Amino acid sequence: DAGVTQSPTHLIKTRGQQVTLRCSPKSGHDTVSWYQQALGQGPQFIFQYYEEEERQRGNFPDRFSGHQFPNYSSELNVNALLLGDSALYLCASSPDRGPAGNTIYFGEGSWLTVV
Amino acid sequence: KNEVEQSPQNLTAQEGEFITINCSYSVGISALHWLQQHPGGGIVSLFMLSSGKKKHGRLIATINIQEKHSSLHITASHPRDSAVYICAALLHNTDKLIFGTGTRLQVFP
Numbered sequence: 647d648a649g650v651t652q653s654p655t656h657l658i659k660t661r662g663q664q665v666t667l668r669c670s671p672k673s674g675h676d677t678v679s680w681y682q683q684a685l686g687q688g689p690q691f692i693f694q695y696y697e698e699e700e701r702q703r704g705n706f707p708d709r710f711s712g713h714q715f716p717n718y719s720s721e722l723n724v725n726a727l728l729l730g731d732s733a734l735y736l737c738a739s740s741p742d743r744g745p746a747g748n749t750i751y752f753g754e755g756s757w758l759t760v761v
Numbered sequence: 762k763n764e765v766e767q768s769p770q771n772l773t774a775q776e777g778e779f780i781t782i783n784c785s786y787s788v789g790i791s792a793l794h795w796l797q798q799h800p801g802g803g804i805v806s807l808f809m810l811s812s813g814k815k816k817h818g819r820l821i822a823t824i825n826i827q828e829k830h831s832s833l834h835i836t837a838s839h840p841r842d843s844a845v846y847i848c849a850a851l852l853h854n855t856d857k858l859i860f861g862t863g864t865r866l867q868v869f870p
Binding site for chain 2 (some may be wrong): 736752
């Protein structure tokens with residue numbers, strides 16, 4: 647049983663470009679959360695998707711958007727990239743609507759470098 | 762001031778030593794997660810606590826809801842325990858996790 651898988655693992659983009667990151671949750675999980683982790687920092691919550699809708703959102707600008715598909719996989723889109731968007735982007739999945747009372751499973755992350 | 766604070770930020774130990782990592786939070790929570798992150802990024806969930814104490818192998822996690830404090834203990838530490846340990850608080854009535862900045866642990870043989 648595959649855990650949470652993310653793609654791509656590493657990518658380099660130029661300022662102003664757009665990027666799409668992908669996440670497949672662990673089998674049986676219906677809730678996907680996205681986090682941004684800058685170097686040397688703890689992860690910051692971006693948003694959470696459940697039943698194809700954004701259910702919770704952290705303090706990130708509208709340049710950060712997402713989507714969840716009927717098979718529960720998810721995408722994170724970032725428009726008009728800034729140098730400060732360079733970070734590790736982590737996807738986490740959990741069953742039954744979220745991490746309350748549940749173990750959360752993280753993917754290996756996507757390393758984004760903006761130059 | 763961060764809503765979730767961890768101490769120490771960095772910790773070195775000799776193999777076999779008893780390790781304690783502390784986490785304090787200032788918000789109302791419904792649960793607290795302890796996570797382990799290895800170089801390269803992968804994060805593994807160690808514990809999810811809402812009260813009391815949990816033990817898994819050489820790892821023990823405790824939480825005191827009244828004092829808004831949690832600890833992660835590692836008994837008989839081993840070099841393979843070297844990693845960053847992160848506590849994450851689940852905000853009450855939400856699914857939003859607030860993370861500490863992590864404790865970098867290095868265990869030397």
